[in-house]
Every structure is written in structure tokens, then in C-alpha cells.
Amino acid sequence: MKTALVFHPKYLLHEQSRDHPERKERLSYTLDQLREEGLFDHPSVEVFTPSEAPMEAVGRVHIPEYLRFLEQASRRGGFIDFDTNVPPGLFSHALLAAGGALRAADAVLSGEARNAFALVRPPGHHARPGTGAGFCYLNNVAIMVRHVQARGVKKVLILDWDAHHGDGTQQIFYEDPTVLFTSVHQWPFYPGSGAVEETGSGKGAGFTANMPVPAGTGDESYHFLFDTVIAPLAEEFSPDLIAISAGQDNHFTDPLTGLALTARGYADLMKKAVDLAENLCGGRLVAVLEGGYSVEGGLPYTNLGIIAAMAGLDLRNIREPEGYGEWLTRAGDPSAHAVVKEHAAALRANLAPFWQCFR
């Protein structure tokens, strides 16, 4: 079965301002790369064009007061925070991004595709029920998760690997035992949350797993966390669908963050997630694009690698151009892995009361 690629030409148009990191340029080179690779006509890929998310779906996550504000501010322009302006026409673009996540999930649930990647803009994982933040307006992944649950999917595992902690998504599901939220993120860093002590509350206690990593963290550590934290948790939780908040700002060329993941590292990570989904939930995996600001040097290679892994393609040539070697050496920090292991041990200890796999 095929991999769904959800894309709309309008995803290239949103721009807070001409100089903002989340600008038109962000996906343009990625699109060039995907087109040049022939992925839009690839026998293993099916392209789906989304429409705007219905208010009913958005309203399962966001409060009516915020949606009214966003709609009104979108008419003439508005302001949420210094990272997050509301340019005129934003509401329609934000609904289309959420709609992309919904279309991806629907493709998977209906059996049109084995798994799906929604190549959307603007991103969503910092958006909370009552406000946007950090370039995000509507929480695309959360809206998608509530949508699949409304369609009968019971348990969802979210893996948020964006370099920034997915604080909005964490808050939305913090007390919900049907959604296991896991996040690997640079720390300390924006937005400041995402400590190993934040493990959920109420009925959701134990259903949030934060894996903070220091600057300079690279492929080895991400795979270590996947193998020793994410996979065991997933196997015990036994999700009906895996959702990935796929932020590609961990790449070693990203100008906004300090991590050192490679394109091949991303592809292999996605391959592990695909295998996990195959083993646990019939392959049902929905990835939604979040951040990633190395627009020219990183995103074309990381996004391609992720799609290639989802579609089961040969990953041996997923790489950056040869001249990037020194850049990677500068970005990586050999001491980071020890810190990652330390944090992971602390997290496992914090989660041990809730999960057999960590006892």
C-alpha cells in the first residue's frame, strides 16, 4: 500500500512577514527536491489535496473565543506574540494546514494509504486551546488526534521530535490517558517546558514522556532514545495509531537550534517509527510537518528522507552533499550523549510507577 503525501500549493504562500523564519522560502526548496525526485508521480506515493478543516474538528481542541479572535484578526492582521503575528488571510491558511493533517489521517483510516505525511504550513505544536504561539496558530496534530478518536480510534501515541518542546500538544492531552505524548527536544530552550518531571496529571498521569536533550545531540542519541524509551513505551501502551509531530529543526544546519541530527538520521528514525507502527497498529502512522528552518541546506534532504522511509524506499543515498562534513563536526557535541542517557534514566525512573517496561 502507498504512502500518502498531503500537499496544497497554498502551503507555500503563508508568510508572517518577508523576513520571518516561517516564510514562503521554507518549503520551496523541499518542493523542488521532491518534484525533482519524481515523488509526486512515484508508484509508492499517492498525493492528496486537502481542504480547510471544518470548525467542528478545530473546535474539539480550541476554545470558541480564540477561534473568533483568530478569524477577526485575520481580516486586517493582528498580533499574538513577538514570534507569532497574524497576517491578513491567516485563518484560511491555518485551517488548510489543520485540514492537511485531517486528510492525512483520513487517508490512513480509510485504507487509501498505509501511512501519511502532511507537508503543511503553518505548524501547530505550540498552539494551546486558547492561543497560538511560536509560529503556530492551530494545533494541527491535536486536531487530527481528536478527529481520529471521533472516528473510533481509541489510543494514539504522539511522537514529537521537533527541536522545540511541543508545549501546546502536551497541555491539550496532559490529563488524557488515551493519548501518550512523547517528545524529544533541545533543553533548555524555547518554550522552556518539557522537563523529565512533567509526566501528566490526573487520569493522564504517566502519559507524558519528555526527553530533553542538550545542544549538540546527534543521530546516536536520537536512536538511543527511540530504542530505550519510545519503543518500549509504545509496545506497552499499544496504540491504535502513531502520530508524529515532524519538526526538522534538529538538523545540524538549522540556524534556530543547536542539534546535530543528519538527513539519514531522520530517515532511519522514521523507518523505526514505521516499523513500530507496522508491529503495533497495522502500519497506521500519520506525520505532520512542524518546524525546520534550514530551508536550503537541510529541509530538502530531511523531508525527502522522511518520505522515503515512510514509502519503504532505499535509504542508502539519503544524505547531504559531501561538503557538509565539517559543518556536522562543528554542530555535534561528543559530551551530549552522556547527558541524554542521564536524562533518559531520570525519565524512566519517573515513569516507572506507571509503566512495567521501566521497572
Next chain:
Amino acid sequence: MLIGMDAGGTNTDLAMVDREVTSVKVPNTLGIREVLSHARAPGRLAVSTSTPLNRVLTGDPARVQTILIPGPGLFWPGGIRGAVNHRGDIVEHLDSTEVGGVLASSRGDVLAITGKFSVRNPSLEQEVAARALDHYAEERIAVSHHLATLDFPGRAATTRLNARMKEAVCLLAGEIGAERKDFFFFRGDGGLIPPAYAIRDPSVLYHSSTAAAALGAFYLSKVEECLVVDIGGTTTDLVRLSGGKPAMETIVADGERTVTRAVAAITLPYGGDSVIEETIQPRRMGNALAFGGIRPTLTDALNVTGCEIGNAGASGLLDRTSAERALEEYISLVSRAVAASGARMVVGTGYLAQFLVPRIARHSGASFTIPPHAECANAVGVAVSRVTLTLHARFDSGRGAVVFNGEPQELRTLGDDEAVLDRCRAEVKQRAIAAGADPRDVEDVRVLHFHAYDVVRSSFRSARIADVVVQIAPGITAEAP
């Protein structure tokens, strides 16, 4: 005078379109010079031909050596070192020893070279092609950057096809050019191009005869919404017209998707020369009895049931029962295809249309018309077509370059979006007129794609990029009466 020529498998149809339409059918066995002697009148000559393609498909299969320069990305077996990135920068150089070794070790009859992102910077492809001249004649080397569109696997497939067809197109262009200097080739999407364009990308000749009949059917009938049923010697082609324009599709050759678009046709393997053995067979084995052949065909079946085509008496070797059964079978096959298409109006073309299309239409429940000169609609379509041109432009002020259809030029100033569009419109018009277009035909330039964005580095806007595709679409020339 507009002169159209459609070289089919057996005969070549010539149409001279002035205030009146005159036509002649000449057997191919007489040769190009003899065929062209029938088109001595001054005027514009346009040629539709499936000859290069047929030579490729029916001749000895050529061994195609493929050299890919894939760079980082999806894995392609047999790729050589070297990479151009999405901006058009060379990020990995060729390994000269490797190139020499590959060219020396695994020689084919023809060579296809395709580099990833060569449409943004063709220099690696050109470097390999230059080295290859020691091993291959230029007519046997095809490169991909002129194909202009982003789609490495599609370009690779198209370039392989082009490598196989290129020499035959060169030969034909030389033969026609020796008789008549200025002429055009007719594309499978219904437009005209100078020979040099066809030599660079011979794949555009694919399906050209089908496109010719479709365009001619519209010109002669003026029916905008219909199904053209073109009955030839070997095949019957069905082409849907909407707004007077044929539906288009991407060509798949040898199971590989190309980047070339051509008229979308349903081709049934039956025509006037289809041999009758018990009933109609999907193959041609020479002419009908009525035209000196030795086996009865569909044409003979028509004669046996009362028509007068060619030497009708010679068709008498076919018995009436077999003739009626073969006709029934043919009418039924085509009618089912017409009905399945949902067409309500059929325009019949080809010499046999007058005998067969009324029955096909009745069986399928559609109305029909057979326009005057339907027997040479294909050649008329070629004659009245206009020069078409698609221009893919990539402006990158950061690199100081604009790439038009795979060929970089220096970019001095970019200007605003409207200035970029104006420049593309002016460029495509100028190129079309240089290619021989009537100035009236280049007024309607369509913008098929426009995307422009700022390049921001270190929080500053350092450059701007614009991707544009403009087109002078195929259609009927203003010169046509």
C-alpha cells in the same frame, strides 16, 4: 498557402490549405523527394510523422547506455559521482576517471545522460556529453536539461527514448530540409516546432498523427465538444475534444513515465487494412485486395457489402458472410468504446469514416458529422496548426542567473513580480517569432505557473527567486482561412 503533411505507415497525406482545401495521398514507397514534389507551392510546410518512432519500435532494439548523475537523494543504481543542488550550484564535481571508465567500459548504440537538477545547471551533463563525443556520434547522444521540467526519473526516461529516436529525426530533418529549407515538425500535443527543437527532444513527435486528426477534425467541423473517431489503415483512434481542444496525457514509453505530454487517445488496433480471417484480426498484413493486396481486409468487407473503394471488384474474393461478420465485429468494438466514453457527438475522419461512422454512431447512440475533407483531416490539422512554445524560467538574483528551458543566462536585474512575468512573456514571444511563428499567434501567452519568494540569510533578504512557466499554447494559426 499552408501545407500539411502526415506521413503514416503506408501513405503520406498532403493537404494544401488556402481558400480551398486540396489534398493528395502518396505511397511512402516513392520516397520523401517524390512526396514533397506534390507540395511545390510556396507557403509554410509542416510535417507530422511517426517514422522516427516506428523505426525505433520496429527496428533492431538499440542498446541504450544510460549515465545518471543523481547526487544526494533517492538511490539510483549505476549513478556516477557529481551533484547539482536545487539552487543550481555544483556541490559535488564529476570524477573524470570515473566518467572515462564508464564511457569506455559499457558501450551502447546510443547514450542517454541525465543529471539531477540539470535543468537548474546543465554543466555536468554537458561535461559528460562532451567527453562522450569520443565514443558516440552527436546524433546518438541525448541530454535532459532541455526538457526543462523538474522530474529526474521522468527526464531520465524521456532522455532514453530521445537517445533512441534522435538519429532518425536528424536523418528525416536532413531529408526534408534538403528539399525545403524552412519547415516545421508537428508535435503530439498539436503544435509546431522548428526541426532543431525536435532533434533536441524527439519525444514530442509521439502521437503526432493522432493529434493531427484531432486538430483537423475541429478545424473542419468547428464542433468543440465531441469525440473524434479517426479511422486509419492500421488503427482507429478516439480523441475527446473539449472546447475544441484535445485531452492530453503524459506519455508512457516502455513502461516508463516520461515528461512529455501528448494527445490522449484510445487506440483500437483495427483499421481499413486489418486482415480478415474468419473475422477481423488486430493486425495489418499488407494492402486490401482492392489496393493490390493478397489478403482480404476491412476495406474489402465494405466493398463486398456495396461500397466502391479502390478496385472494388478485386474484393470479391471475400465471401459476403465473412464480410458482414467482420464489419459487425468492427462496428461493435468501436461503438462500445464510443459509448463507454459517454460522447454524444462523434466527428468522423479518415477516408473510411463516410462508410463506417454513421453505423458506429447509430450503434452507440451518438449524433455524428463527417466534415468536408474528412479523408485528409490529419494533413489539414498539420497545415493549420501554429507554432507552440513552453518556457520554463528560473530567476535567481542570488546566483545572478536566469535559466530559460535549461540554459542559464546572466541575470542583471530581477524587478518586481510583474516585471518578471513581463520578461517571460516577452521572451516566449520573441523565441516563438524567431522559430517562425506568425506574430498574431503569439499574442495569447498563458501563465501556467508562478511562484516567487525572498531568500533570507542571517535575517536579511539577500536575494529573490521566481519560478515561472509560460506558454504559447497549441491551436489553430491566425494564418488559417
